[in-house]
Amino acid sequence: MKLLIANGYLIDPSQNVNADKNLLIEDERVAGLLDRGEPVPQEKEVFDATGLVVAPGFIDLHVHLREPGEEYKETIASGAAAAVAGGWTSVCAMPNTDPVNDNPAVTRFIIEQGQRAGLANVFPIGAATKGSGGKELAEMGELKNAGIVAVSDDGRPVPTAGMMRRAMEYARGFDLTVVDHCQDPSLSAGGVMHEGRWSLILGLKGMPAAAEEIDAIRDCVLAKLTGARVHLAHVSTRGALEAVRRAKEQGLRVTCEVAPHHWTLTDQAVAEYDTNTKMSPPLRSPDHVGALLEGLRDGTVDAIATDHAPHHADEKALEFDQAPFGITGLETAVGLAFELVHRGVIDLERLVELCATNPARVFSLEHRGTLRGRAWGDVTILDPDLEWTFDVSHSRSKSRNTPFDKRTFKGGAVASIVAGRIVYLHPEFKQIAAAKRAELASKP
């Protein structure tokens, strides 16, 4: 099986490629980058990417697929369908399922369900502690043998520095990255939004930025103590980002990700008590949002991750205090990342770095996030000019909890290719491609 992705503009930061190239995929893997006019094999399928951007497949380090246990919110198949429709060819599934992914049977089940769906690659993240209870270490070695790519107690932050130290030291021996949801529960308990002017106006209990910042600083200090690889999930505060910046300056193995809603919206979005603005960490004040944009620009932020957190409409139709935290994000993230490009915060190359190159490095996903020879044939095809409106009623996710319904975007993914197989094609791809060809043909 050969697939030639022809006539596209190829961006691959892993090998500093930023040029018109054809990409040949053979037997699921990259066979090579070819200049225009270079000879190609006779028997092949051709994907015409005229006027489009060809990038290594995007990798989302942070999703909640809810299976096993909460299939009424999402299944691995529906989550994977949403992923590829949003341009993500790989997703890393957080372990807070029911049961928690703290044993090899659950890990294998998640991997198998991912393979059955046959859409995005599904990489499970294992629990750092048993049941994510924060008391005893999970069997990280066994989990790694079963296929996990990192460990985390996301959603239930590791409560004590002592336990976190153990987890880091133990994970280091298996070369597993420890992912932490930074939040000091003694400061954030009971909070439902960012603590500040808007929480006071709305009379809702706040979670201070300090709750995240203290844990982020703690984790950076422990990264130094243990030498472990530490990845801070969905960083939302200036202080946490500064901690990461300092840790990187010291040469520590600390990385971080940012979620699109955190740079797109502020805590003012909560003003109408819309439960689709309730997530953890919460939407922050403009000062923190400014710090995230700085971090995205200056390289402190390693990855864009969605924190895709589907919840049933009935659960989100409760009072703000009662509704669960989280929003879906797989289908809107790339559109929101393009907003950064159009606003001049980042360029397209950096976007690819944040969505593909760096995520692969953060979890050491070999032969991913790159289009070097022998890498997996995972490709995201982007149209930076595509104007589209997100309509949640057409979402592939089983859930509908998003604050971005009816938002219009410029730029998005039009095709996703996993191991040389086209797993998603924009419903109007033929028209989009035809328009691109006509546009280019009309130019002298």
Place this chain on the structure above:
Amino acid sequence: MQTVFKRKHLLGIRELEAAEITHLLDTAETFRDVSRREIKKVPALRGRTVINLFFEPSTRTRTSFEIAAKRLSADAVNISVSTSSVSKGETLLDTARNLEAMAPDCIVVRHSMAGAPHHLARMCNAPIVNAGDGAHEHPTQALLDGLTIREYKGRIEGLNVAIIGDILHSRVARSNIYLLTKLGATVRVAGPGTLVPTEFADLVEQGLRIEKRIEEAIESADVVMILRIQRERQDAAFFPSMREYAVHFGLHPEHLECAAPDAIVMHPGPINRGIEISSEIADGSRSLILDQVTNGVAVRMAVLYLLARGNHAGLQKARVEPVKNEKKQHKGSKA
């Protein structure tokens, strides 16, 4: 009187214009006389139904709304739902939709969670009156406080108002801060540092002064508002003891010496005697605590009158067309 208040719901004071607040107060003033008559009833809302849906225990506010509705000749129905039973069974939304199916003209909601009335306003068709939602707002309390100040001071503009106590958890404080600053008063607040976050200074555009000691806030104040210590709302210890609170943040007669000579004292009730306010003051000549209660009925009459008169669409359309009960014809029979 020209109608300035055209809103469908009353959810808070923050979103109101000064003219709307003044209109509500003026309307309340006209209704105040009704309660002073021998026959305390006008036919303004005859044939209308008001539902008081209380998810939190309340004596004063619920009774006040009930009496207000009845003095307007509306039919008032009181429903008290304990929050615990709700968490086991029906959601807030389902409860409200079921009540709405009985075609009320107004639903008055009290809830322990901020934003609950907004949730209903978004999803239901009937006008919603917020009778207190969590730590968010209590608009009719601020209106009755405003009415009381106007009654005894003749104005609100230019007055110095001190608000003392648990600002953090107080919906009364928030609604009053908005109302008073919109109408031109200067507001200073004081209380324990744990209950008066510094961010409160930016709550309103013109800013609030936060004082450490209550004497500083009361200095030359025309109005002193004392907030109730809400023991039931405090999930953690915000101050060491009631004794210490009473000593450092309770209002005592000597405090009033630095206030304006004709200063008035208010409290939304129910009072914790000897904690946030000494009995000498609560029962003293400057205390307007019972006048506030009297004005509460007038304010709620005004609010119900303006919202329940019936400019809204009434029952929502059924999703499935009901069988039309016109002339019954036997289709099968030959003509």
